[in-house]
Amino acid sequence: MARALIVLPDDSARPIVKAIDEARRSLRIKMFTFSDPTLLNAVIAARRRGVKVQVMLNPERRNGDRDNEHTRKVLTRRQVAVKNANPAFDLTHEKSLVVDDETAFVHSCNWVTKNLTETRDYAIVTTRKHDVADVADGFDADWHRQAFSPRHETHLVWCPGARERICQFIDRAKHRLWVQNERYQDMVVIERLVRAARRGVKVAVMARAPHTLKREKLVEGVGGLRILDDVGIRVRKIRQMRLHGKMILADRVAAIVGSINLAPGSLDGRRELAIEIHDDDVVDRLTSVVHDDWEHSRPLDLSDEGLLADLEDRVEDSGRLLALDDSRDRD
Numbered sequence: 001m002a003r004a005l006i007v008l009p010d011d012s013a014r015p016i017v018k019a020i021d022e023a024r025r026s027l028r029i030k031m032f033t034f035s036d037p038t039l040l041n042a043v044i045a046a047r048r049r050g051v052k053v054q055v056m057l058n059p060e061r062r063n064g065d066r067d068n069e070h071t072r073k074v075l076t077r078r079q080v081a082v083k084n085a086n087p088a089f090d091l092t093h094e095k096s097l098v099v100d101d102e103t104a105f106v107h108s109c110n111w112v113t114k115n116l117t118e119t120r121d122y123a124i125v126t127t128r129k130h131d132v133a134d135v136a137d138g139f140d141a142d143w144h145r146q147a148f149s150p151r152h153e154t155h156l157v158w159c160p161g162a163r164e165r166i167c168q169f170i171d172r173a174k175h176r177l178w179v180q181n182e183r184y185q186d187m188v189v190i191e192r193l194v195r196a197a198r199r200g201v202k203v204a205v206m207a208r209a210p211h212t213l214k215r216e217k218l219v220e221g222v223g224g225l226r227i228l229d230d231v232g233i234r235v236r237k238i239r240q241m242r243l244h245g246k247m248i249l250a251d252r253v254a255a256i257v258g259s260i261n262l263a264p265g266s267l268d269g270r271r272e273l274a275i276e277i278h279d280d281d282v283v284d285r286l287t288s289v290v291h292d293d294w295e296h297s298r299p300l301d302l303s304d305e306g307l308l309a310d311l312e313d314r315v316e317d318s319g320r321l322l323a324l325d326d327s328r329d330r331d
Helices: 014-021 037-048 069-077 113-117 129-143 163-172 187-198 215-230 264-269 280-295 304-311
Strands: 003-008 026-031 052-057 081-084 096-099 103-107 119-126 156-159 176-180 202-206 234-238 246-250 254-258 272-277 297-299
Touching (some): 003 113, 003 280, 014 037, 014 103, 014 119, 026 037, 037 069, 052 069, 052 129, 096 129, 103 129, 103 272, 113 119, 119 254, 119 272, 119 280, 129 156, 129 272, 156 264, 163 246, 163 254, 176 280, 254 280
Parallel strands (some): 176 202
Antiparallel strands (some): 026 096, 156 272, 176 246, 234 297
16 A cells, blocks of 8 residues: 545544554654544554654634533543644644554544544555654654754645645646535635636535534635625535535545645644545546535525524524625514
8 A cells, every 4th residue: 555545524533543453663642632432442552552742732613612621631641642742833734643653544533433434534644754754844843842843845735834735736637626625715726726727627626514513714714705606607506415524526536635624724724634645546436426415415506585584593693704795684
């Protein structure tokens, strides 16, 4: 195996647990949120059998929630080395694992049961030496609070600073772009998707319903989706599954998969990690999954009326925030 794709929830967490169970020397884990009991027990068991385990956790969300506090306490009691993520970044949203300096996992999913069992998510597994070394070097730099400069030529896509790389990827598309992401808020990326559509690329976007956006992100999030919709880009929501994966697939030949939301905060201020892949087996499977997701999706109604119906009683004062024409309030 050079690179492989894990699709969640289809494949479950078993490949990740198996990799941890088979670790002989070292585990480096960097995670935005980590609470799944099965993975937690696997990590503790690795430490007990003598594996050097280092766990780096995001200390808190923007709203102050400390999702990882219980996990931190459990790991500390079990003598697992655990540390807050690098404070140089607004927060660490990266989700990665390095096993024995031989295998690396680049995730879109957190290590929480919901992401592993209920949401559309992905992980790329790689044994390519340069991939593994780059993920490990990035971990070590953040662990020791040192500056990190990725290799100039790398398949990894790091934030802060990935906007140009993502835009170049979009610009190279000739025929087809599939995009799955929670948030479409970065105006430069949105403009690139619009330009792709205008030069004849078929762009298909899968997003989450507007009411799932936090109130402070509603204006830019809905605005971004409506711009895409206004230029004829189809915007849909997966049925019966929550979208959490972050993926761009171009021309059935290349993809970017990882933790990066298409939002300024992710691109400019957070530690994020994705990987660009051209491996035929991975791209072919990803293409099959995305096609199936599209077949089991429905259009998002981004009209004033549709937005008001979606947001009603869910996001306070949303009609005024979005300057929507709510004719129901008129005589």
